[in-house]
Amino acid sequence: VTSRALLPSLDDSGYGAERDGTVKGAVFDGIYQEKAAFVWRSLRRMGVPEAHLGDATQDVFVVVYRGLPAFEGRSSLGTWLFGIVLRVASQWRRSVRRRSTEPLTETLADEQASTPFEHAARSEATATLYALLDQLSPEQRAAFVLVELEQLSVPEAAEAVGANVHTLTSRLKAARRKFEAGLRRHQARTERGRR
Amino acid sequence: MTSELGANARALIDQACNEEAAPPHSELERIRKNVVTGAVSSAVMLAAPHAAGFVGGTTPLALVVLALKGGAAGTLVALAAFGADRWFASPGPRDAAGAHDAAPAIVRAAPVRTAPSRHTAVPALPAPPGPEGETSALRASTGEPRIGAAIRAEASSRPASGAGVGSLEASAALHEETALLKRVQQELRAGRGVEALRLLDASSARLERGQLRQERLAAEVLAACQAGELERARRSARAFAAENPATPSAARLRASCVGSEFFEDR
Numbered sequence: 001v002t003s004r005a006l007l008p009s010l011d012d013s014g015y016g017a018e019r020d021g022t023v024k025g026a027v028f029d030g031i032y033q034e035k036a037a038f039v040w041r042s043l044r045r046m047g048v049p050e051a052h053l054g055d056a057t058q059d060v061f062v063v064v065y066r067g068l069p070a071f072e073g074r075s076s077l078g079t080w081l082f083g084i085v086l087r088v089a090s091q092w093r094r095s096v097r098r099r100s101t102e103p104l105t106e107t108l109a110d111e112q113a114s115t116p117f118e119h120a121a122r123s124e125a126t127a128t129l130y131a132l133l134d135q136l137s138p139e140q141r142a143a144f145v146l147v148e149l150e151q152l153s154v155p156e157a158a159e160a161v162g163a164n165v166h167t168l169t170s171r172l173k174a175a176r177r178k179f180e181a182g183l184r185r186h187q188a189r190t191e192r193g194r195r
Numbered sequence: 196m197t198s199e200l201g202a203n204a205r206a207l208i209d210q211a212c213n214e215e216a217a218p219p220h221s222e223l224e225r226i227r228k229n230v231v232t233g234a235v236s237s238a239v240m241l242a243a244p245h246a247a248g249f250v251g252g253t254t255p256l257a258l259v260v261l262a263l264k265g266g267a268a269g270t271l272v273a274l275a276a277f278g279a280d281r282w283f284a285s286p287g288p289r290d291a292a293g294a295h296d297a298a299p300a301i302v303r304a305a306p307v308r309t310a311p312s313r314h315t316a317v318p319a320l321p322a323p324p325g326p327e328g329e330t331s332a333l334r335a336s337t338g339e340p341r342i343g344a345a346i347r348a349e350a351s352s353r354p355a356s357g358a359g360v361g362s363l364e365a366s367a368a369l370h371e372e373t374a375l376l377k378r379v380q381q382e383l384r385a386g387r388g389v390e391a392l393r394l395l396d397a398s399s400a401r402l403e404r405g406q407l408r409q410e411r412l413a414a415e416v417l418a419a420c421q422a423g424e425l426e427r428a429r430r431s432a433r434a435f436a437a438e439n440p441a442t443p444s445a446a447r448l449r450a451s452c453v454g455s456e457f458f459e460d461r
Contacts, residue, residue, distance in 0.1 A: 032227050040218040054222050061230045129211035148200060148208060176200055183204050 028065055031077070036061070039085055045133060045145045046089035049096055059088045079160040086142055086161060093138070132182045140175035143168050148176075225409075232406070371398070372405045379414045388421025409439050413448055420452035432457040 040057050048056045063084050071080060133141055139161070146157035158168040200208070375398050382391035395415050405411065412435040419428035432448060436457045449458040 036223045058226045065230050123214040125211040126214050
């Protein structure tokens with residue numbers, strides 16, 4: 001269901017030990033093969049519009065590719081990767097907001113754009129989930145996605161976002177409250193619509 | 196930590212996670228190629244003789260070629276000439292918050308945007324040849340870490356053979372294509388569709404088999420629309436839609452002058 005299964009394998013993968021002065025193309029390919037879908041999904045969950053997911057995923061892996069030689073494995077590759085996802089997603093959200101008033105040639109894609117993939121991705125449940133996530137602040141959203149969707153422990157999630165456990169717990173509680181309240185409102189609206 | 200979410204919320208999340216579609220394989224493959232090729236191109240173009248100066252009496256290009264031809268030994272020699280200790284001394288991330296800081300030194304040092312263009316999905320490349328490119332390359336040649344990493348990436352991503360020459364040519368072609376798209380984008384932003392079309396036409400034969408055909412076609416549709424050449428916009432849009440039926444880039448063209456004909460809401 002989630003990428004939880006992937007994260008532990010990265011924790012002990014020894015990718016960091018590959019830092020012998022040269023980037024191993026095979027290492028990058030291995031990481032990409034294993035984590036590209038996870039990065040794509042995480043970016044979406046962190047609020048990158050579907051029309052921009054390809055470009056944002058590319059941004060993440062440009063950073064990974066270039067940063068791999070310097071990665072020393074002090075943190076797990078999984079949390080390092082998610083940290084990059086958070087920052088890229090944040091840049092994309094800002095960028096999309098800024099460009100939303102610019103002409104087509106500048107924006108080129110709009111948030112409502114839809115390809116067959118996007119259409120398929122928008123089941124009612126996923127659409128509701130994304131809408132509810134959109135109501136959270138970026139910090140709350142990161143905490144919620146990591147713990148509730150990726151099913152990381154609170155300490156792991158705290159490491160991924162660079163916060164202490166106490167802060168992460170507070171954000172998570174607030175996120176849960178907002179999410180539950182939003183869901184109740186959504187269900188009430190849906191119920192009214194059926195009558 | 197046990198989830199404290201209610202049953203409804205938990206059920207929604209589980210269902211949504213199960214239904215989330217996997218990204219299109221073709222799109223992921225395109226991204227992988229862009230990332231790898233882009234990083235390699237950066238190394239090559241930074242080292243281009245017209246842009247970079249001399250370092251220790253050896254041109255950066257020579258160092259790259261040395262690294263390419265000499266395998267591990269060549270890489271070490273090349274790195275030594277550049278002051279490899281500086282590259283290896285760069286610290287790794289202390290925690291996840293330092294994620295960007297890890298890659299980092301490399302990314303921040305870049306005077307140009309290291310991430311690929313949002314609009315054209317092209318790989319990250321330094322500025323095209325010219326005063327700006329020269330400045331950035333010279334700066335890089337004075338010892339900023341990204342060159343070391345770029346060279347390491349370049350050297351290690353290839354077998355120790357003479358295959359580097361073909362790749363150098365491919366990288367140069369990709370750089371040209373990227374620079375072209377940048378200029379086309381500038382013309383489009385300035386509302387000069389005719390000029391954007393002229394740029395595309397001038398290079399169409401040379402870049403016929405380029406790696407960024409999808410992006411060039413998309414730019415052509417937009418330029419033709421802006422220039423009032425509807426027939427041409429239709430032709431390009433038809434080709435784009437036929438070749439790229441399910442890419443997020445198609446969404447970019449939906450609001451163009453011919454978007455409703457070829458890129459319907461789906």
